[in-house]
Amino acid sequence: MTRHIFKRLLPHPMLTLLLVVVWCLLNNTIGPGAIVFGAILGLVIPAVTAPYWPDRPSVPQPWGMLVYIFIVLWDIIVANVVVARIILFKSNADMKSAWVRIPLDLRKPEAITILAGTITLTPGTVSADLSSDGTELLVHALHAPDPDAVRDEIKSRYERRLKELFE
Amino acid sequence: MLINVLIVVILIIGAFFTLVGSVGLLKLKSPMARLHAPTKASTLGVGSLLLASMIDAFAHREPSLHEVLVMAFLFVTAPISANFIAKVHIHRRSNVDALPPLPEGTEWATLDAPPDQKIEPSEGLR
DSSP states (O other), rough: HHHHHHHHSOOOOOHHHHHHHHHHHTTTTTOOHHHHHHHHHHHHHHHHHHGGSSSOOOOOOOHHHHHHHHHHHHHHHHHHHHHHHHHHHOOOTTTTOOOEEEEEOOOOHHHHHHHHHHHHTTEEEEEEEEEEEEEEEEEEEESSOOOHHHHHIIIIIIIIHHHHHHH | HHHHHHHHHHHHHHHHHHHHHHHHHHHSSSSHHOOOOOIIIIIIHHHHHHHHHHHHHHSSOOOOOHHHHHHHHHHHHHHHHHHHHHHHHTTTTTTTTOOOOTTTOOOOOGGOGGGGOOOOOOOGGG
8 A cells, every 4th residue: 555655656766866866956056945846846747747657667776877877988988089080081982881780689678778879879870770679770880891890899888788787 | 277277178179079070061971971970079079068167167166067967968869869860861761772681570660661651762752
């Protein structure tokens, strides 16, 4: 019974927490006023939008997610330098753009979304489409003389970690 | 003094990568290749500029963490717009034959429409 009431009041606890944090950041203060108003928003918004989110999205362990975010930030810096060199010093004729097909081991929609977002944020690769049954990801690479290497790197560097985080 | 040098260095890095992104938009030939340029300007380019703004705020003015929010929203929304542009590109079928083939029975989701709604590529769309 208490579980049921808890679920009605707080359909998405993580969303509530996120709304409080975002509200405090928007106000640039951590005073009692901001926290109380953030908490009101954090209670009302998830309750009102609950019909659109019938299931709770799966949330990965926060510590592992933090490590993943730092790995991706580092990769973004490295890839930016690599792609800047390609754009500035490679002629269009030498550039070998390629479509890469990535068979997915991930099944959770949240995990696939994060993987696709990671691929797009890392310069040099853009995720373009998903197969109709959701088991393959279509990625465009700006300069990939060896498309299989791109596929293997994405699978071993990002997908393996996301699989550990989510499943 | 030292902090100002640091801020200037980070600003220059941000400006450089934003510039390279714009050069890429001009130089690259195909729409899909051009799509790669803004991803770089919106990650390291804007990221560095926001980092400089944050260091400046902590060193000289009131501490501010708005930049963290800007970066978070940007990193969440940028891949979605890039994905939409890529999907439009696939819909226009300019090099749809070059897409890697899929196992029998499945198709890339953008092209997967019920048979009566399939749009054949016309000359005008190419």
